[in-house]
Amino acid sequence: MKVLRIAICGDEEYFRLLEKELIEKYMEGQGYECIIDSYSSGEEMLSGGKEGESGKPEALPYDIIILDVSMGEMDGIETARRIRQRNEKVKSEMAMYRSISEHLDKQRKRTHEYKNQIAAISALAAAKQYGKLGAYLEKIDTNLKISGDAIDTNHVIVNAILNTKYREAVDKGVSFVLKINDLSGLHMEEEDIVVICFNLLDNAIEACSQRGPCNHSEGKVVKFKFVLEEGRIVIAIKNSMERKPILKNGKFVTSKMKEANEHGFGIRNVMETVEKYGGQYAVDSGGGWFSFTILIRNPVA
Known part of the structure; x- marks a missing residue:
């Protein structure tokens, strides 16, 4: 059975419970299992929910979000805008962190490669293979210009x-x-x-x-x-x-x-x-x- 995560956000508990009951019945008939979270305000939803989770904001993990347009403090339209803004922020941060991770991984690989190159240089110098050493150093210099930051x-x-x-x-x-x-x-x-x-x-x-x-x-x-x-x-x-x-x-x-x-x-x-x-x-x-x-x-x- 497919699973849907749904959030209901409204400042009247009666309507939240009613919506939850209707959604569960409808989705069950459509072959879906529902995990439904209920929030009394936009602020509560955006702050991480009832458990008061702290730390860096994350994209809200819902397939469907139902908002009451006429809520006090922060209405449904403003809540929707902030949800979308936060999701876009998380999306861009994740893309950049992936780029940073790839960059640092390349640095680690280059560090390992440099150690091997130093060992090869030492071996050629010890064997007095100066012609081969010169050619090898030239090759390394070219690679550094291509791959270096x-x-x-x-x-x-x-x-x-x-x-x-x-x-x-x-x-x-x-x-x-x-x-x-x-x-x-x-x-x-x-x-x-x-x-x-x-x-x-x-x-x-x-x-x-x-x-x-x-x-x-x-x-x-x-x-x-x-x-x-x-x-x-x-x-x-x-x-x-x-x-x-x-x-x-x-x-x-x-x-x-x-x-x-x-x-x-x-x-x-x-x-x-x-x-x-x-x-x-x-x-x-x-x-x-x-x-x-x-x-x-x-x-x-």
């Missing part, structure tokens, strides 16, 4: 994000211009670094790569700045554009509805993350560029 900020998470997005930009024919400094003193939760950097870079690269022949004076280019200066975290991104983006209800939209929703929620998640740290952001779309600039105080540990 182009970007190092002294911060493992930022490195993984930037190197992953750099390779993605190059593969899509987008120039990637970067300004960074030593980020070892960066004080920001890793998941928030992922939300900000992944969403900004993903949107910028996607906006450039989806266009046809580019008439912009600088071509398809993304410029990204991530520095610590004067006790502040400065993050800024610019991407070339030929048409001004549309701002609707506080989010940017594109010509395709799916992209509009995903990019809109991505930018909104960035804004909310900046506000979490009491930071400031500015958005501009003039002169053939779309830009997003962030300033956050970086406390001294």
